[in-house]
Amino acid sequence: MDYTVKINGATRQVAAEPGTPLLWVIRDELRLTGTKFGCGVASCGACTVHLDGEPVRSCQTYIEDIEDAEITTIEAAADDPVGAAVQQAWGELDVVQCGYCQSGQIMSAIGLLRETPKPDSTQINDYMSGNVCRCATYQRIRAAVQRASEILEG
Amino acid sequence: MTTLSRRGFLQTAVASGAVLTLGFTPRGALAQAAQTQQLTPFLKVAGDGTVTAIVKHLEGGQGAATGLSTLIAEELNMQLTDIRFEMAPANAAVYNNLLFGPVQATGGSTAMANSFMQYRTAGAAAREMLIAAAAQQWSVAPESLALKEGIISGDGKSVSIGELVGDAAKMDVPAEPTLKDPSEWTQIGNPQRARRDSSDKINGQAMFSMDVHLDGMLVVAIKRTPRMGGVVISFDDSAAKDINGFDHAATLPNGAGVAVYARNTWAAFQARDALSVEWDFSKAEARGSDEILADLRMQLDGEPDYNVNNADQAAVAATIDGAATTLSQEFYFPLLAHSPMEPINATIEPLENGGVRYHDGAQGPTANQMVAAQILEISPEQVEVKSLYAGGFFGRRLNGGSDYLVELTMAYALTDRTRPVKLVWSREDDVTGGWYRPMALHRVRVGLDDAGKIIGWEHHVATPSIFKGSPFEEAMVRDGVDSSSIEGIADGPYTIPGMALMLSDAKKATTVNWWRSVGHSHTAYVMEVMMDLAAEASGIDPVEFRLNHLDQNSDDGSRAAQVLKLAAEKAGWAQQGDGRSLGVAVHKSFNTYIAEVCEISTPDDTIRIDKVTAAVDCGIAVNPDVIKAQVEGAIGWGMGHAMRGEITLDKGEIVQSNFPDYEPLRIADIGAIDVHIVPSALPPSGIGEPGTPPAAPALANAIARATGQRITELPMISSTDFYL
Numbered sequence: 001m002d003y004t005v006k007i008n009g010a011t012r013q014v015a016a017e018p019g020t021p022l023l024w025v026i027r028d029e030l031r032l033t034g035t036k037f038g039c040g041v042a043s044c045g046a047c048t049v050h051l052d053g054e055p056v057r058s059c060q061t062y063i064e065d066i067e068d069a070e071i072t073t074i075e076a077a078a079d080d081p082v083g084a085a086v087q088q089a090w091g092e093l094d095v096v097q098c099g100y101c102q103s104g105q106i107m108s109a110i111g112l113l114r115e116t117p118k119p120d121s122t123q124i125n126d127y128m129s130g131n132v133c134r135c136a137t138y139q140r141i142r143a144a145v146q147r148a149s150e151i152l153e154g
Numbered sequence: 155m156t157t158l159s160r161r162g163f164l165q166t167a168v169a170s171g172a173v174l175t176l177g178f179t180p181r182g183a184l185a186q187a188a189q190t191q192q193l194t195p196f197l198k199v200a201g202d203g204t205v206t207a208i209v210k211h212l213e214g215g216q217g218a219a220t221g222l223s224t225l226i227a228e229e230l231n232m233q234l235t236d237i238r239f240e241m242a243p244a245n246a247a248v249y250n251n252l253l254f255g256p257v258q259a260t261g262g263s264t265a266m267a268n269s270f271m272q273y274r275t276a277g278a279a280a281r282e283m284l285i286a287a288a289a290q291q292w293s294v295a296p297e298s299l300a301l302k303e304g305i306i307s308g309d310g311k312s313v314s315i316g317e318l319v320g321d322a323a324k325m326d327v328p329a330e331p332t333l334k335d336p337s338e339w340t341q342i343g344n345p346q347r348a349r350r351d352s353s354d355k356i357n358g359q360a361m362f363s364m365d366v367h368l369d370g371m372l373v374v375a376i377k378r379t380p381r382m383g384g385v386v387i388s389f390d391d392s393a394a395k396d397i398n399g400f401d402h403a404a405t406l407p408n409g410a411g412v413a414v415y416a417r418n419t420w421a422a423f424q425a426r427d428a429l430s431v432e433w434d435f436s437k438a439e440a441r442g443s444d445e446i447l448a449d450l451r452m453q454l455d456g457e458p459d460y461n462v463n464n465a466d467q468a469a470v471a472a473t474i475d476g477a478a479t480t481l482s483q484e485f486y487f488p489l490l491a492h493s494p495m496e497p498i499n500a501t502i503e504p505l506e507n508g509g510v511r512y513h514d515g516a517q518g519p520t521a522n523q524m525v526a527a528q529i530l531e532i533s534p535e536q537v538e539v540k541s542l543y544a545g546g547f548f549g550r551r552l553n554g555g556s557d558y559l560v561e562l563t564m565a566y567a568l569t570d571r572t573r574p575v576k577l578v579w580s581r582e583d584d585v586t587g588g589w590y591r592p593m594a595l596h597r598v599r600v601g602l603d604d605a606g607k608i609i610g611w612e613h614h615v616a617t618p619s620i621f622k623g624s625p626f627e628e629a630m631v632r633d634g635v636d637s638s639s640i641e642g643i644a645d646g647p648y649t650i651p652g653m654a655l656m657l658s659d660a661k662k663a664t665t666v667n668w669w670r671s672v673g674h675s676h677t678a679y680v681m682e683v684m685m686d687l688a689a690e691a692s693g694i695d696p697v698e699f700r701l702n703h704l705d706q707n708s709d710d711g712s713r714a715a716q717v718l719k720l721a722a723e724k725a726g727w728a729q730q731g732d733g734r735s736l737g738v739a740v741h742k743s744f745n746t747y748i749a750e751v752c753e754i755s756t757p758d759d760t761i762r763i764d765k766v767t768a769a770v771d772c773g774i775a776v777n778p779d780v781i782k783a784q785v786e787g788a789i790g791w792g793m794g795h796a797m798r799g800e801i802t803l804d805k806g807e808i809v810q811s812n813f814p815d816y817e818p819l820r821i822a823d824i825g826a827i828d829v830h831i832v833p834s835a836l837p838p839s840g841i842g843e844p845g846t847p848p849a850a851p852a853l854a855n856a857i858a859r860a861t862g863q864r865i866t867e868l869p870m871i872s873s874t875d876f877y878l
């Protein structure tokens with residue numbers, strides 16, 4: 001099947017079988033590899049992308065269900081002020097270790113800050129609990145979300 | 155002509171275009187890259203003045219790229235933030251791990267320990283050669299010139315190092331370049347946050363081996379035997395043929411699985427799921443976890459296989475029997491999977507010269523070369539390894555069987571060898587196909603005198619050997635004893651008179667491997683919970699009790715005491731109560747000393763980890779913030795697995811399959827972590843792993859303090875509720 005996909009401001013055509021998770025369309029067909037495969041069962045958040053600005057797990061989102069939605073991946077996160085602030089904060093605090101989970105962490109954090117511009121640590125914990133970091137960078141993630149919130153406040 | 159001078163240093167050098175490259179020849183001598191074919195460098199200076207550090211250890215999050223770059227930047231008097239890095243290619247002769255022998259590998263928290271002198275020497279030599287080139291150009295004494303931030307100046311002139319590269323490469327390589335005095339360091343020990351791999355990992359550009367895509371490649375998923383020792387009899391792929399993108403399937407030559415080839419990852423997974431395989435399980439593991447545990451217990455009931463420290467076991471037993479207080483306790487540790495965030499994968503690609511190139515987060519590039527040489531019948535020199543970022547490894551990407559490299563290479567060998575082949579594991583493959591931290595059962599008896607001094611310690615461990623039967627057996631097994639089974643017990647910092655340490659090798663039910671902190675991952679728990687029990691039985695404060703058993707006149711004892719006191723002070727040890735309960739543990743591993751204090755509270759009768767305070771002595775702290783990050787992560791690793799981590803077997807098959815039932819630590823599980831580094835002038839020691847061993851016992855000791863419950867069977871979740 002051929003699908004039209006709106007991603008990071010571009011419109012692309014892809015051939016994929018119905019039932020293919022968006023994750024694999026993004027990675028294997030569109031070759032945007034910043035979005036990661038971690039579990040395939042919506043349990044780790046490594047595959048988080050935005051669909052019309054809302055974080056979703058792309059491993060559990062199917063190509064035939066996307067329809068007209070705008071997809072944003074980590075590669076275009078900086079185009080948005082919240083995304084840019086989150087990335088800046090991540091850099092300032094040297095959050096990353098192996099880095100494999102961090103695209104997903106960042107995409108979730110952007111969703112959190114859009115919903116709750118000044119989250120406390122409980123709100124951060126609640127919102128980010130679907131994003132696993134096997135390197136356990138959690139305390140820096142908490143601090144970086146708060147730092148991003150400060151950056152956005154100006 | 156190359157001439158070897160005293161001490162074997164190469165004195166002549168040849169320019170290699172406009173790039174000055176510096177490294178060591180196989181004999182350890184400094185030389186120019188262009189001079190000897192097999193030489194590949196530790197650093198490059200390009201014509202535009204760019205300096206690139208060549209990183210010989212895998213970057214899997216532990217900060218090797220930043221650490222090794224720091225050493226080069228320091229000696230070249232430049233900012234860490236101005237240096238670039240590249241991963242080294244496979245060449246064991248040049249990039250061997252000095253602590254492992256003739257192998258290029260990352261592990262045992264050795265990256266910094268083994269590179270500290272090597273990379274500084276390379277940087278210092280480059281500095282001296284660049285200065286010598288300028289001195290020659292200007293006909294002045296080199297001593298009158300200085301290099302800073304890529305500019306050589308003096309005598310009223312200045313020049314960029316980029317312009318000098320050609321000349322510098324013709325300079326003699328200094329036999330013994332002068333390293334900067336530690337008092338002049340600006341980068342080593344600098345608390346800046348300047349990870350060299352940070353921005354790539356924030357903007358989605360970092361290339362992990364999972365991200366490799368080569369034209370025409372086949373993606374392979376493997377249906378593996380669900381029980382160790384199972385062998386494929388036959389398979390039926392008729393249902394797989396309905397999957398669009400499925401190419402074909404083939405049984406691996408070793409019979410351990412069926413390779414399913416497809417056009418992309420999703421098709422490979424789908425087709426693999428659609429495959430049905432008939433297995434011969436006649437030689438396969440059939441036990442369940444309870445039976446394996448019963449077997450371990452039977453071994454502890456019987457005579458030990460090894461008297462590890464040649465103790466007079468009868469005398470130790472008699473001392474304990476006659477002690478004022480006797481404690482006796484059994485401890486159980488389950489199998490644990492590494493489950494790095496990036497599921498296992500690697501790609502192999504044919505080269506025009508008949509060789510192959512791996513694209514791999516390679517923990518041991520030498521293993522890639524050996525595997526390819528054996529399976530493809532080519533020479534190791536025909537094997538290139540392109541090292542990419544690893545999405546965590548924790549020990550998983552290197553093991554005695556080179557599991558995924560063997561699979562990938564066999565799967566490739568079964569094709570016509572004209573197309574690249576990429577092997578991808580799913581998370582289910584990872585959880586069920588692990589090279590796990592082995593199960594272990596410990597039985598300990600401790601005798602205390604009236605004054606609360608330990609007078610006897612009897613300790614018997616039953617666990618399968620990691621190293622026996624592996625290529626590393628010779629290095630790691632002495633008189634039958636696999637040191638990784640018992641490390642951290644008799645060789646710790648405590649002065650314990652009358653210790654009898656015994657070991658019995660258990661039969662493996664699964665493949666097993668080193669897992670972040672290896673044997674220390676269980677031995678530290680036993681040591682530190684027993685110390686706490688002994689303190690309690692003696693009515694002595696747990697910190698004081700430990701200090702009483704650390705000989706402050708010994709190097710080991712004083713370093714352990716120092717971190718213990720520092721962690722206790724920073725954690726507010728003296729002010730327990732008010733709903734805060736503190737537990738402590740101190741341990742030495744990989745020559746690093748770490749004490750941790752875990753603070754918990756008990757909302758709704760559950761356990762909540764509010765804070766962990768750590769004090770670290772790892773010698774010279776090259777990158778203090780990377781050290782802090784490693785300790786933060788290692789604490790999360792240790793506590794998370796102790797809380798919930800458990801892999802079990804049912805009739806030889808792994809029960810768990812993915813994160814929902816091998817539940818990792820999550821953000822809400824753990825509060826703040828506060829890491830303090832002890833200043834030191836000693837050479838750097840390990841930091842990727844040593845934060846893990848004290849973490850779980852510090853938590854266990856805090857729980858005991860809060861609830862009176864002593865957890866001696868892991869995971870803790872089987873007897874304790876954690877706050878959610």
Ligand code: FES
Nearest residue numbers: 038039040045059
């Ligand atoms: S890969 Fe989608 S949540 Fe884990």
Ligand code: FES
Nearest residue numbers: 098099133134135
């Ligand atoms: S940084 Fe490694 S998994 Fe999060």
